[in-house]
Amino acid sequence: MPRNVTVGLDGSPESLAAADWAAREALLRDAPLRLVHAWQWQPYLYAPLAGVSVPSPLSDPRHDWAERLPRETAARLAERHPGLSISADRVAEQPVTALLAAAEDADLLVLGSRGLSGVTGFLVGSVALSVVARTQRPVVLVRAGGQVANEHPRHDVVLGLGLENSDDSVIAFAFQAASYRVANLNVVHGWNPPPPSYGYGGAFDLERSAELGAQVQHKLADVLRPWRKKFPGVEVNEQAVTGSAASHLVEASREAALVVVGRRNRHTPVGTHIGPVTQAVLHHAAAPVAVIPHD
Known part of the structure; x- marks a missing residue:
């Protein structure tokens, strides 16, 4: 079929x-x-x-x-x-x-x-x-x-991307959705800075957070690099934000054509098997939300 x-x-x-x-x-x-x-x-x-x-x-x-x-x-x-x-x-x-x-x-x-x-x-x-x-x-x-999102091809597609368990199927869906719409792809990754260090000043913690933030941004660019080559017509804007990505994705959804998030398959007998970020986006995003299951 x-x-x-x-x-x-x-x-x-x-x-x-x-x-x-x-x-x-x-x-x-x-x-x-x-x-x-x-x-x-x-x-x-x-x-x-x-x-x-x-x-x-x-x-x-x-x-x-x-x-x-x-x-x-x-x-x-x-x-x-x-x-x-x-x-x-x-x-x-x-x-x-x-x-x-x-x-x-x-x-x-x-x-x-x-x-x-x-x-x-x-x-x-x-x-x-x-x-x-x-x-x-x-x-x-x-x-x-x-929002009648896919009536507005100028609106961006937004992808919530976790680096620890990123999956090609989620990334591919987002790039394809942006390509269909001749739209930009905004990629949002949330990360948490380290806790304050005992015995050190605030300047040290700020410097350490800045270094880790640069590392996260570099890793995000590495993950997306082959997809940029595969979809050269899609302009990609990537951002690594501190804290949970959920609030940033909800905010970005206000001007989005589509928000794309992943859902990891969990083979357990109870529960809804939907992560907290995806759950929050489903309930609060202004744009349509695509949920992509992956292993």
Whole structure:
């Protein structure tokens, strides 16, 4: 099956915004778009007092809506993007199960994320969070009313990069996203300066921090050098910032087309398996966020 951009639909404003974003992304990638709506319709209602199952009415409005949603969304997107190849499927599965299966055949899975407020951040629903934590494919979360990021190709792509566990798949995704958009790539790496040295003055600590900062900046440049050669058309701006990268990535997201972060695969039976930086970016970034799983 050819790879595609897949978007999960549930009829919410967030999922419709995600569908719009996914359609534009599919055009950038010259890839087909697949719409997936997961809904388990129960054709029988149970009457507990009588103890028998009785058929539901033939014209169940919920069933009719589930049938119409992917079809009507596909028609709307086809009208906006005449050259885009679009397919629409309704899957009789639980949403997480269906989306994880759909992601296996996709280059990219796109989901909606609900907004709370500018202060509190954005609520990532349980379905989206479960999919992000478990899938082996890249996932982009888009919120309704947020920046329509890939409509603004001049906006930069932002990459949060950890040097200790950097992975080529995360870096490659960010460079490709910037290349698709003819955009700059801003790379942010967070590091912590050493604690104050006992018995030495502040000047010594400042000098030592400056030396370590230069070393971190040099290492960051080394990691990115082969990617600059591979994508010569992408202008790269790199910065090593003190402290956690999360707040810097959230700040950079205000003028970004896309924020790219990694998620390390952790094969443990419990937990969401999403690191603190990625978690913070998912909840507070103004732009769509791409989460790239890696070993």
